[in-house]
Amino acid sequence: MxxxxxxxxxxxxxxxxxxxxxxxxxxxxxxxxxxxxxxxxxxxxxxxxxxxxxESKQKLLYLIQIHAFTSILEELERRLNVTTEPLERLSVFIRNHILYFLTHPAEMKVLAHEEDALEEPFKRQVAAIKRRYYGLARGIFEELSRQGRTNGLNARIAVLSLYGMMNWVYKWHNPKVDPRAEELAETMARIFLHGVLNERDRQSERWEAERPALEKAGSSD
Amino acid sequence: MxxxxxxxxxxxxxxxxxxxxxxxxxxxxxxxxxxxxxxxxxxxxxxxxxxxxxESKQKLLYLIQIHAFTSILEELERRLNVTTEPLERLSVFIRNHILYFLTHPAEMKVLAHEEDALEEPFKRQVAAIKRRYYGLARGIFEELSRQGRTNGLNARIAVLSLYGMMNWVYKWHNPKVDPRAEELAETMARIFLHGVLNERDRQSERWEAERPALEKAGSSD
DNA sequence: TGCTTAGTCGAACGTTCGTTCGGAAACTTT
DNA sequence: AAAGTTTCCGAACGAACGTTCGACTAAGCA
The missing domain is CATH 1.10.10.60 (Homeodomain-like)
Incomplete structure (x- = not known):
């Protein structure tokens, strides 16, 4: 220090x-x-x-983006280690993303908004780490699909939709009015993982970290 | 002409x-x-x-944004007239948004990405029409809630999440790989309205425009 | 003490920016 | 054909831009 x-x-x-x-x-x-x-x-x-x-304005932007991305990815990989259950892992992913977003709003806005501002020596490197981040979520989703627990949606579209839902937060989140990170993350996890409509058995589901891992009970799970 | x-x-x-x-x-x-x-x-x-x-670069941006917003809103209000059923109306909203997005990618990217670039004489006017657009979706969602057909989520958060999911599309949609507007809209409608998890009665639901209006079965109407 | 290196900074470089201006050209109206 | 109006455009404006340069001071080491 x-x-x-x-x-x-x-x-x-x-x-x-x-x-x-x-x-x-x-x-x-x-x-x-x-x-x-x-x-x-x-x-x-x-x-x-x-x-x-x-050495240049470009490099300055690059440093900011790499630093933010590295932090969020490190934190994520640490947190994902607690479970192999894909539902929980997706939930952890969402929570980690939103949490980082709301505690580092400036960095995250730069990450989300200035994607195309970087030029070629730097662009490639940031794209690489971004792909790793995206691929992580997609991998989890596909594991969930493999277990027959999704409704068969295109994994790419689903994960990018989730990504968009979360990344758009910087455009509207107002700390004075809107929920804190934990609640926001849970809301988005519910929308994405479960949906908005009244369904018969939605009440029984919980994706909290505290919840014991799912028991396999039959058919697909 | x-x-x-x-x-x-x-x-x-x-x-x-x-x-x-x-x-x-x-x-x-x-x-x-x-x-x-x-x-x-x-x-x-x-x-x-x-x-x-x-008369200025600002005015040029303003003209582009107002024109795009006016078009999408006009089209939307026209299409919403076909039904008063909130589920169908939300579905129409999503389809209209995605359709306009993919047929006018440049205008929509400017709308989504250059929100803050406008300064004060113009900013206010674009904000006004944007609020009208947002309010429309929110109104429909709240009607759905009033009928007890949502799981009680904060309407603001839910609608802004949907908004983000749709607006993020400009960052990733690739006509060579990704589905066309109709299919993309239906996928996002499913994610948002229904959710991603396997639920017991998901199969019976359809939100197509062709579908006859829901019969009231109880609760609020 | 002197020598070397790391850090500081005022002044200026060449370029590009948004915008203006005044008159030429094109078209319409008398 | 003359007068009036609309459209066009080359040339230039001052301001701001990213970056560089070279002289400077302060710290670490002998």
Whole structure:
């Protein structure tokens, strides 16, 4: 925490500070309409000093996106280890996503909104980690399908729909009015996993983490 | 169609041509990173000539957004007139949205992606029509709730989730791989209205427009 | 103490931006 | 044919952009 690096000037901490401020401004104004001078103003650092910490505006966006994606993926993989039950795993996925979204709104907005702003050296790398993230959810969904527990929907469409439902949150979530992460995650999990309509046996289902793993009882489960 | 306006120069048609090209470029590069010169290049019209048709870049974006929103809303209100059954109406809403989305991908991307790019004289007006659109879906959902046919979810969250699911489509839909509008709309209607899990009576449900109106069986009507 | 390296920063670079202006050209009305 | 109106457009405006440069100060090491 203190500047205990060889040099007593905490260079790494300053980069993080720049990244934090830059994420805020990118989120508020958009990448393309943010100037390096805006970031200079927000951080209090002179324009030219910024270029000691990152070599281009593109690289700055890249650093923000990679950092956010790496964090959310690490956290997710940690949490997914608690169970192999696909229903629970999907629920964990949703909760993890929403939780990260609401605790890091600026970073997540940049991730969701500035997908195409990166150009080719960087674009590829962010696309790779994104594919890994997407593939994780899709894998879980397909496992669920293999067990005959879905209604046979196209996995790609289903998972991308879920993804959209969650990623759109940055456009409307208002902490003053809307539920916190836990409740929001549970609501979306219900919509996605179960649906909105009154069904006969919906009441019996629970996807909480506390719930003991499903017993296989017959047919498909 | 022919230039039968008082002047034989088809000014209105030229504006439409500019709007079409501009929507394409805004969709491809983003509003902020598109220059008027880009639009000049795409339309073949000289830079300064463009300003005869719109008075500022902001106004250009405004014209595109208002036009798209007005079209989709008009079409929707027309289609909603066929039934008062809330389940069918929600289904019509979803189908209309997706259909417009996939037949006007550029306009819809601009609508979904450049929400915050407009500034104050224009922002308010687009926000107003957007609120009307959102309110329509929410009204239908609440009617459904009043009839006791939902599982009691927060209407705001539910409708915004649906909205997100549909609006995210522009980020991933690939005509070469993904289903056409009708099928996509039905899939999303199923996810939203019904859910993804195997339930006992899911098979009996249909939300097609052809289906005769539900008979009231009890509860609220 | 001096030498080297890491970090700072004012000033300026070339380019691109949105927009304007004034007059030329095209068409309509008398 | 003259007058009036609408449409067109080359050239230029000041402002803002991302990035660079080179001189500077402060820290770490001998």
């Amino acid at each position: 203190a500047p205990r690096t060889p040099n007593g000037r905490d260079t790494e901490g300053k980069l993080q500070l720049i990244l934090r401020h830059a994420a805020q401004i990118f989120a508020a104004q958009g990448y393309a309409s943010t100037s390096i001078r805006d970031i200079s103003r927000a951080t209090g650092l002179p324009l030219s000093s910024l270029y000691y910490y990152f | 022919a230039p039968r306006t008082p002047n034989g120069r088809d000014t209105e048609g030229k504006l439409q041509l500019i709007l079409r090209h501009a929507a394409q470029i805004f969709a491809a590069q983003g509003y902020a990173s598109t220059s008027i010169r880009d639009i000049s290049r795409a339309t073949g019209l000289p830079l300064s000539s463009l300003y005869y048709y719109f």
